[in-house]
Amino acid sequence: MAKEGHKYIFVLGGVMSGVGKGVVTSSIGLLLEQKGYPVNLVKVDPYLNVDAGTMNPTEHGEVFVLRSGLETDQDMGNYERFLGRDLTDADYMTSGMVYQSVIARERALEYGGKCVEAIPHVRDEILGRIEKAAAHNGSRVSVIEIGGTIGDFQNALFIEAARVLKMTRPEDVLFVMVSYLPTPGTLGEMKTKPTQTAVRDLNSYGVQPDFIIARSKEPIDEKRKEKLAVWCNVRKDRVIAAPDIKSIYEAPLNFEKDKLSDALLDALKLPQKRRASLAAWRKFALAAANAKAPEVRIAIVGKYFDTGDFVLSDAYLSVIEAIKFSAAKLGRRPKITWINSKDIERGGGSAVAALSKYDGIIVPGGFGETGIEGKLRAIQYAREKKIPYFGLCYGMQLMVIEYARNVLKLKNAHTTEIKKNTPDPVVAVMLEQKKHLADNKYGGTMRLGVYPAYLKKGTLARAAYKKELVEERHRHRYEINPAYVKRLEDAGLVFSGTSPDSVLMEIAELPRAAHPFMLGTQFHPELEARPLSPHPLFTEFLKAAIARHRKHS
Numbered sequence: 001m002a003k004e005g006h007k008y009i010f011v012l013g014g015v016m017s018g019v020g021k022g023v024v025t026s027s028i029g030l031l032l033e034q035k036g037y038p039v040n041l042v043k044v045d046p047y048l049n050v051d052a053g054t055m056n057p058t059e060h061g062e063v064f065v066l067r068s069g070l071e072t073d074q075d076m077g078n079y080e081r082f083l084g085r086d087l088t089d090a091d092y093m094t095s096g097m098v099y100q101s102v103i104a105r106e107r108a109l110e111y112g113g114k115c116v117e118a119i120p121h122v123r124d125e126i127l128g129r130i131e132k133a134a135a136h137n138g139s140r141v142s143v144i145e146i147g148g149t150i151g152d153f154q155n156a157l158f159i160e161a162a163r164v165l166k167m168t169r170p171e172d173v174l175f176v177m178v179s180y181l182p183t184p185g186t187l188g189e190m191k192t193k194p195t196q197t198a199v200r201d202l203n204s205y206g207v208q209p210d211f212i213i214a215r216s217k218e219p220i221d222e223k224r225k226e227k228l229a230v231w232c233n234v235r236k237d238r239v240i241a242a243p244d245i246k247s248i249y250e251a252p253l254n255f256e257k258d259k260l261s262d263a264l265l266d267a268l269k270l271p272q273k274r275r276a277s278l279a280a281w282r283k284f285a286l287a288a289a290n291a292k293a294p295e296v297r298i299a300i301v302g303k304y305f306d307t308g309d310f311v312l313s314d315a316y317l318s319v320i321e322a323i324k325f326s327a328a329k330l331g332r333r334p335k336i337t338w339i340n341s342k343d344i345e346r347g348g349g350s351a352v353a354a355l356s357k358y359d360g361i362i363v364p365g366g367f368g369e370t371g372i373e374g375k376l377r378a379i380q381y382a383r384e385k386k387i388p389y390f391g392l393c394y395g396m397q398l399m400v401i402e403y404a405r406n407v408l409k410l411k412n413a414h415t416t417e418i419k420k421n422t423p424d425p426v427v428a429v430m431l432e433q434k435k436h437l438a439d440n441k442y443g444g445t446m447r448l449g450v451y452p453a454y455l456k457k458g459t460l461a462r463a464a465y466k467k468e469l470v471e472e473r474h475r476h477r478y479e480i481n482p483a484y485v486k487r488l489e490d491a492g493l494v495f496s497g498t499s500p501d502s503v504l505m506e507i508a509e510l511p512r513a514a515h516p517f518m519l520g521t522q523f524h525p526e527l528e529a530r531p532l533s534p535h536p537l538f539t540e541f542l543k544a545a546i547a548r549h550r551k552h553s
Contacts, residue, residue: 006134007141007172007268010162012209013149014179014198019215020242020251021178022075025145026082027252028176030281031261032141033083036273040137041079042091042130042144043072046154050096053446061314065475065527066092069449074317075145077527081321082252084530090133095154098125118157126161141268150177151201163206174267177202177209178242181216181224190216192227199232210267211238211260219243238263247324249285249531253278284531287328296332296545298323299358301339301378303371316364319392322529323362326539332546341374352381359552360388360517360545363395365475365524369418376402383510388517388544390537391508393476396520397427400480400488400508407491417478426488428481446477451499451523453506459496460519461507464536470497472506472523479522480505497521517544 009028013021022043029039049055052063053071064077072092080087102125106116134142146162148155166173179195199209212234214220219241220228229236240258245251255261261276287293302316320336327334337358344351355361361382363375375395379402382389391399397415404413404426415427430447450471455462462468482503485495492514497507510518517540529535 005172006131006139007174007270008130008134008162008165008169009141009143009174009176009264009268011143011145011176011178012159012202013146014177014202015149015194016180017149019178019180020248021145021147022078023248023251024176024178024213024242025075025143026078027255028143028260028264029079030082030252031255031276032143032264034276034278035261035265037141037265037270038137038139039083039141039143040091040133040139041083041087042093042133042142043075043079043147044126044144044155044158045073045092045094045147046152046158047094047147048096048099049094050100051092051094057315062317063475064318065448065473065524067450067473069474071448071475073147074314075147077318077321078248081530084532088136090129090136093126093129095157098122098129101125119160122157123161123164126158127165130161130165140270150198150205156205159202159205159207166207171269174210174264175202175207176211176213178213178215181214181220183217190218190220190224192224192231195228196231199234209234211240211263213240213242215242217244238267246289246291247285249281249288253282253285280532284325284328287331288324288531290328290333293327293331293333294549295335296327296542296549297335297337297357297359298362298542298545299337299339299355299360299378300362300364301341301344301375302364303341303366303368303375318524318526318529319362319364322526322535322538323542325529325531325534326542328531329534329539330542330546332542334542339378341371341378344374344377345371352377355381355387356385358387359549360390360541362390362392362541363398364526365393365395367394367417372398372418376405380406383515383518386515388541388548389515389519390517390541391520392526393474393522393524396508396522397478397480399518399520400493400505401426403488403491403493404484407493408487415478424484425481426484427478429478447474449473451506453497453523454500454502455507456494456496459494459507460509460512460517460540461496461537464540466536472521472525473527474523476522480508516547517541 011021011025013019025041029041032039051071052073062074063071064074065071067086068089070089102122146155146158179198181190183190212228225236225239228239240260323334375398379399401413404410410424412422413424413426414422416425416429450473452471455468494509495505496509506522508520525535525537
């Protein structure tokens with residue numbers, strides 16, 4: 001159980017989704033920690049999936065994997081990046097998890113024969129998980145983001161749990177509503193009515209917001225702060241401006257202009273221990289948003305881009321952020337171009353040749369056959385034209401397949417994920433995974449979470465990490481087939497990172513004498529990248545890309 005007097009801040013969304021609840025939650029966590037208070041952040045997802053692992057990235061965005069292996073919502077990635085530390089399983093919950101636990105307890109007769117209902121049993125399970133997260137982290141303040149929008153049927157039980165906690169501990173609980181204030185082009189005036197309506201909807205749950213974070217194109221003015229204060233029954237100084245910004249990492253700095261952290265501590269009746277020390281964060285945020293920094297052009301060749309007329313960059317969110325962190329460290333401004341691998345397949349040689357204008361190429365993770373030949377053509381072009389290449393998970397597997405096909409001349413080399421009966425299964429399913437697939441067990445059964453890897457001396461990987469043993473996060477079911485490793489190495493490919501028993505290939509690369517930077521990882525290094533501590537492999541990749549940019553400018 002959480003300690004007596006533990007504080008809780010619930011973050012809710014009004015008017016529409018996508019207004020930035022995750023960034024607000026992350027910013028509050030960062031600011032309160034800078035004020036000297038240990039904080040834990042919790043993401044509540046109201047869907048019935050037990051975890052995020054079985055959801056389509058084009059619908060939900062990136063699946064973020066914790067060190068434990070739990071597959072979570074992408075907001076957990078924001079939390080880790082803002083706090084600069086790892087989160088745990090206790091910091092994430094879904095409706096699926098909650099109901100699964102309640103039903104398991106009912107089946108075990110743990111409710112003593114009672115009629116099990118949403119209230120109180122499901123509600124109490126939610127409260128128990130919130131308190132468990134606080135106790136597990138030993139924090140002073142918990143910041144809980146409830147997914148979805150006020151008025152959604154799916155998140156009503158979570159709001160009810162928060163209401164009960166507020167009712168029983170009124171001085172320990174705050175509600176922060178993140179709401180959108182539109183400025184219709186034909187009117188040219190910021191409108192507060194949608195937020196007023198959202199607050200009334202929230203009132204119907206028996207909940208009154210203590211703070212309103214006013215998301216808008218321009219900063220909210222005093223007149224509209226006054227209007228929201230009057231019509232939403234919120235103190236004017238607790239209506240906080242959240243205008244559009246160039247980088248989400250500017251958000252904590254903007255909130256401090258309205259003294260958000262001071263106001264939160266005052267509302268929670270917590271003493272002001274110290275001023276928030278944001279010097280390092282400010283330096284990074286300014287570098288990340290520097291429009292005058294020299295450009296470095298990066299192409300991301302992927303497949304999760306099909307969502308109508310829009311590009312869903314959220315499918316590769318951690319990759320994008322990892323690029324930003326290393327670019328900021330190197331004083332560069334990344335210009336990222338999304339290239340659908342299916343367009344390369346359809347466009348032929350001219351589409352592949354268009355890759356020559358980029359300073360570096362990334363093929364990120366993914367699953368399935370769609371667009372695979374386009375990715376292989378892009379990898380071959382990067383290898384032959386000496387364009388810096390970075391392959392992540394599937395991007396490493398395809399890098400090895402391309403090498404086997406075009407250097408070893410194994411023209412039918414493939415992965416058994418796509419072609420089960422290929423005569424040259426260079427990439428194959430792990431033995432322990434075969435039973436899972438045979439039993440149709442897909443959720444939570446991949447190789448997930450942190451695994452160690454040993455790095456060989458004299459390699460790009462060893463030079464980047466500057467150490468022999470590393471730990472990185474995985475999310476995959478297939479591996480490089482050990483039967484082909486010696487032949488690939490004899491042909492010039494270097495497996496510079498391996499599992500401790502040398503069975504699993506964790507990093508593949510070409511020597512620097514053969515290529516400026518051609519490297520792939522079986523793991524996902526982007527999941528470990530942080531604003532103030534960029535990932536070394538992304539940094540080395542960008543160094544090579546910058547060198548190419550200088551050479552061809």
